[in-house]
Amino acid sequence: MKLERLFFYNRFAKEMCGKSKLLDIFLSRLFLKVPYNLYVDLCFYDIPWGERSKYILDHAIYALRYNPGVTRTNHDDKRDIIKKIFPYLKRKVIMDTSSMSKEEFISFCEGLDSFFYKPEDGDSGVGIKKFYIKNHELNELYETISNSKPGVLEETIKQHSKMKTLAPDAVSTIRFMVFKSKTGGASVLFSTLRTSISKDSVVDNAGAGGCFASIDVTKGEIWKNAYSECVAFKKITEEIKPLLGKEGLEKHPLTGTRFIGFKIPFYEKSKEMVLEMANKIDFYNRRLLGFDVAITESGPVIVEVNAHRPCICALYQIARKDTPLKREFEDMLKKLS
Numbered sequence: 001m002k003l004e005r006l007f008f009y010n011r012f013a014k015e016m017c018g019k020s021k022l023l024d025i026f027l028s029r030l031f032l033k034v035p036y037n038l039y040v041d042l043c044f045y046d047i048p049w050g051e052r053s054k055y056i057l058d059h060a061i062y063a064l065r066y067n068p069g070v071t072r073t074n075h076d077d078k079r080d081i082i083k084k085i086f087p088y089l090k091r092k093v094i095m096d097t098s099s100m101s102k103e104e105f106i107s108f109c110e111g112l113d114s115f116f117y118k119p120e121d122g123d124s125g126v127g128i129k130k131f132y133i134k135n136h137e138l139n140e141l142y143e144t145i146s147n148s149k150p151g152v153l154e155e156t157i158k159q160h161s162k163m164k165t166l167a168p169d170a171v172s173t174i175r176f177m178v179f180k181s182k183t184g185g186a187s188v189l190f191s192t193l194r195t196s197i198s199k200d201s202v203v204d205n206a207g208a209g210g211c212f213a214s215i216d217v218t219k220g221e222i223w224k225n226a227y228s229e230c231v232a233f234k235k236i237t238e239e240i241k242p243l244l245g246k247e248g249l250e251k252h253p254l255t256g257t258r259f260i261g262f263k264i265p266f267y268e269k270s271k272e273m274v275l276e277m278a279n280k281i282d283f284y285n286r287r288l289l290g291f292d293v294a295i296t297e298s299g300p301v302i303v304e305v306n307a308h309r310p311c312i313c314a315l316y317q318i319a320r321k322d323t324p325l326k327r328e329f330e331d332m333l334k335k336l337s
Helices: 002-017 022-032 036-041 060-066 078-088 102-109 138-146 267-280 312-320 326-336
Strands: 114-119 129-132 151-155 173-180 186-195 211-216 288-296 299-306
Touching: 002 022, 002 036, 022 036, 036 312, 060 288, 060 326, 078 151, 078 267, 078 299, 102 138, 173 267, 173 312, 173 326, 186 267, 186 312, 186 326, 211 312, 267 288, 267 299
Parallel strands: none
Antiparallel strands: 114 129, 114 151, 173 186, 173 288, 186 211, 288 299
């Protein structure tokens, strides 16, 4: 299986740079511990060996250091997270489908056009489904949900009109990476916009084929082109190359909206909200947290909180792949600890 992955990602590298990098990928993995997919995502086929160790290549090491109870493979229960952040949801929700009655489900559906089902231990958007109520008979829909893996139901967020100019059909979110000091409260380390680039996708996760763009935390606007991760694609096309290359994607492929200079509505209020949540709520005594925020016409709402292994490699390092960020990130953590 590992050999198959090596050849698989070498095909990606060859498509990007025009020649096989099989030996370079293998030696990078052997001596520098570079994951095959990150070799492609960070364009290491164009990066000298001496520079590669300066990039963030393993985000799990930070979660293991600062988040008690986290391993490289476990997941948090979304139902318990929802209970913790319930006052900030500002939408209808059923926290546990395994104990949901038919009456409760029908009441939840009243007045809604659609809702999302999220499995209790999903990751990277896997297992999330959007149901349009008009397309189903409620009794049958109840049986479908009840027979699915236990999870959470959430009313679909109606996003801000400006956010719709990016992706009108899927809610785009802002990931705030927050670090909790032992003594000085919470601080935002970085933030990144995530958006769908496919008409068929209802989630914005890069692992599901979406893309992400780094946000200037002082201005609340995007300051880099958008990127994605090669794990979301089976092959590279000319349309995908900018997403995986150094240049990034300048405009959203569905709407033509330019990424750089796009100002996020209610950004400062969003930042205030996540810092308030981080300081007020105990997320299992963990200190490195990812808050996903959506923007509505009336302000920010929380989508979910990642309290296990927030995606630092992609949403921080790949989103700024023109700069090795390992030293910068570790200096931030050291300063705030």
